[in-house]
Amino acid sequence: MLPTKGYAAQSSTSPIAPFSFERREPGTHDVHLEISHCGVCHTDIHMSRDEWGGSLYPMVPGHEIIGTVKQVGSAVTKFVPGDRVGVGCFVDSCRTCPSCNEGLENYCENHFTGTYNSKTRDGKGLNFGGYSNQIVVDERFVLKVSDKIDPAAAAPLLCAGITTYSPLRHWKVGPGKKVGVVGLGGLGHMALKFAHSFGAHVVCFTTSEGKIADAKKLGADEVILSTSPEQMEGATGTFDFILDTVSANHDLNAYLSLLKRDGTMCLVGVPEVPAAVHAFSLVGGRKRLVGSLVGGLPETQEMLDYCAEHGIASDVELIPMGKINEAYARMLKNDVKYRFVIDMATL
Ligand code: NAP
Ligand code: ZN
Numbered sequence: 183m184l185p186t187k188g189y190a191a192q193s194s195t196s197p198i199a200p201f202s203f204e205r206r207e208p209g210t211h212d213v214h215l216e217i218s219h220c221g222v223c224h225t226d227i228h229m230s231r232d233e234w235g236g237s238l239y240p241m242v243p244g245h246e247i248i249g250t251v252k253q254v255g256s257a258v259t260k261f262v263p264g265d266r267v268g269v270g271c272f273v274d275s276c277r278t279c280p281s282c283n284e285g286l287e288n289y290c291e292n293h294f295t296g297t298y299n300s301k302t303r304d305g306k307g308l309n310f311g312g313y314s315n316q317i318v319v320d321e322r323f324v325l326k327v328s329d330k331i332d333p334a335a336a337a338p339l340l341c342a343g344i345t346t347y348s349p350l351r352h353w354k355v356g357p358g359k360k361v362g363v364v365g366l367g368g369l370g371h372m373a374l375k376f377a378h379s380f381g382a383h384v385v386c387f388t389t390s391e392g393k394i395a396d397a398k399k400l401g402a403d404e405v406i407l408s409t410s411p412e413q414m415e416g417a418t419g420t421f422d423f424i425l426d427t428v429s430a431n432h433d434l435n436a437y438l439s440l441l442k443r444d445g446t447m448c449l450v451g452v453p454e455v456p457a458a459v460h461a462f463s464l465v466g467g468r469k470r471l472v473g474s475l476v477g478g479l480p481e482t483q484e485m486l487d488y489c490a491e492h493g494i495a496s497d498v499e500l501i502p503m504g505k506i507n508e509a510y511a512r513m514l515k516n517d518v519k520y521r522f523v524i525d526m527a528t529l
């Protein structure tokens with residue numbers, strides 16, 4: 183077993199604190215990586231505080247992992263020691279269902295194995311995430327990350343990146359389309375970058391006046407302050423697609439009214455409390471309310487390669503491991519520009 187250092191939540195009310203544990207010895211198909219950086223996703227807060235129910239403790243959060251390969255099992259073909267690699271939101275899946283066979287492991291019909299807050303596939307132990315110095319993962323679930331991208335700025339691509347890239351691609355956001363991005367945090371800032379890069383007309387919706395100038399730099403053609411009823415009304419019926427990244431409760435009906443006929447609003451943010459959607463918000467205009475969950479392995483690799491080629495990465499604030507609880511508190515006040523990333527050298 184590999185003695186490992188990390189940070190964990192011991193219960194839904196305890197802070198994230200130092201925690202030692204053991205990882206498995208790398209098997210024949212495994213990659214053992216030394217973690218250099220881990221992004222801080224709002225999901226880490228939802229799960230460590232059990233906001234969605236069913237959380238498993240102790241919990242070592244973190245699913246935006248960047249590291250360097252230390253050793254590989256004898257059957258590993260994709261990686262060699264020294265490679266820069268990433269691990270995202272899941273570390274295993276059934277590998278046999280139709281979704282897995284299509285490279286949509288994120289929609290595995292027998293449930294993917296989350297990088298943390300999940301049981302190991304044999305049901306005997308818990309999986310621990312990226313707030314730690316090393317991890318062992320089957321090579322199928324490890325991604326190649328170009329040395330062209332700064333490793334700290336690459337970490338958020340493994341969740342915030344793919345979670346926004348995938349729906350923007352699936353619903354064909356591009357030239358001639360007017361696209362809204364709701365919420366300017368970790369996911370939101372990546373959505374602005376991708377939608378702009380894909381050639382769409384991009385509108386950012388924010389509750390934070392102090393983020394307006396940044397939104398434009400990140401790729402928004404226009405910014406709407408969602409707390410202004412006049413600004414919201416002025417946009418009625420004009421959007422082809424809206425991506426909602428908000429982590430807390432808010433009124434979806436207000437955004438559905440901004441869609442054109444046959445427009446689509448996609449939820450990626452998952453607030454604790456279910457939303458109330460009036461049927462009238464959808465029936466008048468034959469509108470669609472859809473959702474999307476991270477992305478499969480082939481598309482995650484495609485997104486990472488796209489970022490390397492187009493010079494896209496996250497805007498990060500690097501923090502030492504010991505500042506994680508402060509980072510959570512700041513995220514809950516919308517004070518994030520635009521992703522906290524933990525420097526694992528400080529662990
Ligand atoms: P984040 O960095 O904390 O950003 C969330 C943003 O939402 C805030 O910065 C804020 O932006 C806006 N917001 C917060 N409270 C709001 C409120 N009451 N009303 C309106 N806007 C509000 O969070 P994140 O890491 O991007 O994650 C966002 C959500 O996506 C979380 O629920 C997370 O669990 C979920 N998620 C889902 C997936 C998936 O696969 N579907 C993957 C990753 C994360 P402004 O300051 O601009 O208003
Ligand atoms: Zn995440």
Ligand code: ZN
Pocket residue numbers: 275276277278279280281282287289290291292293
């Ligand atoms: Zn499957």
